[in-house]
Amino acid sequence: MTTALYPPPCGEGRSAQRSGTGVATFISNAHHPAHSVRHPPHKREDKTAAEARAYVAAAAVPDPEIPVLTVEDLGILRSVTIEDGVAVARVTPTYTGCPAVLAIELAVEAALRDAGFEARVERVMSPAWTTDWITEEGRAKLKAYGIAPPAKASNSIRALFGETEVACPRCGSLETARISEFGSTACKALYRCEACHEPFDYFKCI
Numbered sequence: 001m002t003t004a005l006y007p008p009p010c011g012e013g014r015s016a017q018r019s020g021t022g023v024a025t026f027i028s029n030a031h032h033p034a035h036s037v038r039h040p041p042h043k044r045e046d047k048t049a050a051e052a053r054a055y056v057a058a059a060a061v062p063d064p065e066i067p068v069l070t071v072e073d074l075g076i077l078r079s080v081t082i083e084d085g086v087a088v089a090r091v092t093p094t095y096t097g098c099p100a101v102l103a104i105e106l107a108v109e110a111a112l113r114d115a116g117f118e119a120r121v122e123r124v125m126s127p128a129w130t131t132d133w134i135t136e137e138g139r140a141k142l143k144a145y146g147i148a149p150p151a152k153a154s155n156s157i158r159a160l161f162g163e164t165e166v167a168c169p170r171c172g173s174l175e176t177a178r179i180s181e182f183g184s185t186a187c188k189a190l191y192r193c194e195a196c197h198e199p200f201d202y203f204k205c206i
């Protein structure tokens with residue numbers, strides 16, 4: 001009758017792993033393809049093509065607070081250019097003090113690196129961002145997500161008196177009332193629709 005030792009004594013197990021060339025070879029092979037993905041493509045692309053590709057990579061970064069919106073939908077990605085071989089993305093903060101600002105900048109930089117670029121993100125303060133920079137596509141996405149898109153600079157009577165006309169994202173009724181100045185994040189206010197009685201977030205206008 002043979003008696004096997006389980007688990008094997010520590011020293012024995014370790015030395016077996018270290019000297020096992022099969023293990024080492026497997027690891028280095030597995031690591032290699034993943035590593036090479038991060039290198040820029042072999043073919044030299046011209047600057048315009050590289051800038052377009054860098055823009056697409058940066059533009060697809062989602063907003064951390066409202067993931068249905070990309071930085072392009074929000075209108076905060078101002079430009080992406082290639083300068084001395086570095087992809088430079090210029091991003092404008094949304095709300096000052098919004099904790100998402102730094103997260104967005106880091107995500108844009110990471111997206112550019114993943115696309116094979118050396119990357120830098122510059123914060124651009126001017127012209128300042130307002131909710132008018134949100135694209136039509138972004139507004140449609142917000143509405144589909146159940147968040148009332150911010151009112152555009154309005155010429156309605158209510159707007160003249162400093163009131164915001166907020167349409168219910170579900171039924172479109174303008175008979176809505178603000179319940180709270182702050183919704184799920186500081187950038188949103190909580191409203192309720194008087195027609196369908198549903199509460200909803202309103203992306204605050206600045």
Ligand SMILES: [Zn+2]
Binds near residue numbers: 170198
């Ligand atoms: Zn409604």
